[in-house]
Amino acid sequence: MKRRHLLLGAAAAAASAPAFSQAKPIRIVVPYAPGGPIDTTARLLAERVKDSLGTVIIENRPGGGGNIGADVVAKAAPDGSTIGISAVATHAINPWLFSRMPYDAVKDFAAITQMVRVPNVLVMNSETAARLKINTVRELIGYAKAHPAQLNYGSGGNGSAGHLAGEMFKRDAGIFAVHIPYNGGNPAQLALLSGQVDFNFDNLATAAPNIRAGKLKALAVTTLHASPFLPGVPPVADTLKGFGIDTWWGLVAPAGTPHEIIQKYNHAFVAALQSPEVKTRFGNLMAEPVPTSPEEFAAFMKAELAKYEKVVKASGAKVD
Numbered sequence: 001m002k003r004r005h006l007l008l009g010a011a012a013a014a015a016s017a018p019a020f021s022q023a024k025p026i027r028i029v030v031p032y033a034p035g036g037p038i039d040t041t042a043r044l045l046a047e048r049v050k051d052s053l054g055t056v057i058i059e060n061r062p063g064g065g066g067n068i069g070a071d072v073v074a075k076a077a078p079d080g081s082t083i084g085i086s087a088v089a090t091h092a093i094n095p096w097l098f099s100r101m102p103y104d105a106v107k108d109f110a111a112i113t114q115m116v117r118v119p120n121v122l123v124m125n126s127e128t129a130a131r132l133k134i135n136t137v138r139e140l141i142g143y144a145k146a147h148p149a150q151l152n153y154g155s156g157g158n159g160s161a162g163h164l165a166g167e168m169f170k171r172d173a174g175i176f177a178v179h180i181p182y183n184g185g186n187p188a189q190l191a192l193l194s195g196q197v198d199f200n201f202d203n204l205a206t207a208a209p210n211i212r213a214g215k216l217k218a219l220a221v222t223t224l225h226a227s228p229f230l231p232g233v234p235p236v237a238d239t240l241k242g243f244g245i246d247t248w249w250g251l252v253a254p255a256g257t258p259h260e261i262i263q264k265y266n267h268a269f270v271a272a273l274q275s276p277e278v279k280t281r282f283g284n285l286m287a288e289p290v291p292t293s294p295e296e297f298a299a300f301m302k303a304e305l306a307k308y309e310k311v312v313k314a315s316g317a318k319v320d
Helices: 002-016 037-048 064-074 088-097 126-132 137-146 161-173 185-193 204-212 259-273 276-283 294-315
Strands: 026-030 056-060 082-087 109-118 120-125 152-155 178-181 199-203 216-221 247-254
Touching: 026 037, 026 064, 037 056, 037 082, 037 109, 037 259, 037 276, 064 082, 064 088, 064 247, 082 088, 082 109, 088 161, 088 247, 088 294, 109 259, 109 294, 120 126, 120 137, 120 161, 120 185, 120 204, 126 216, 137 216, 152 161, 152 185, 161 178, 161 199, 161 294, 185 199, 185 204, 199 204, 204 216, 247 259, 247 294, 259 276, 259 294
Parallel strands: 026 056, 026 082, 152 178, 152 199
Antiparallel strands: 082 247, 109 247, 120 199, 120 216
């Protein structure tokens, strides 16, 4: 009788567990508009994993700095049918930037894998750099210290990645430079190209064409190590130890998604990220694939959240 009761109990538990079928379409929620690098990489992976996971569809839910789409994932049923993109903005910056958040960046999600890392790059207008005789990060810092408050830098707006990178740089270098926010990354780059600002921290994919054309001088990348996409350009960390701030995104599921589903998705997406085709196509976007275990990605996001708490608070940026 005891054995019979045990078997019945196990059957009942299995029946109550969340069902998962490969035949059920998987939705990847992208919290940004179509056409950008995050959307492009998500669509590439969706196509790549269809043989192992079945139909995968992309749903763009932009708005609120990424918060709207992230909240869709946070509140979805934890049955494997909905996963989404987590990004440096949605899971590291916004929780400190916005006065009210619709989700908890840690408690409401289960990590699957990091997808990519895209370096940011410290750039100057080439003519300005030549006139001020600045060719390295050390020379930029030296000039700023010798000419207090005479340098300025632009960004895509208060609380943007470029703004926060600039604030971190000022803090670590012990210098002061005036921050000039613009309405988006493109206006900020145009201001740099026209000489209205002295330096920017820009996304490498955006800055690369003007670097190649000689209009912008790349002083350093913001990843901890040199980037294969910009040979010969050192990291800021060579001058300011530990300096690291880059753009990243990955895949998450709603909290409570069964472990076996997380593992199945991790294996499929990691295999896709490691494929030569994906590496090549991501490379065209200056994006480096960074496949990880769920545990590694969860720990990474927590560390990024803690890092940006200090940076955002020091910057004074806030979105009500």
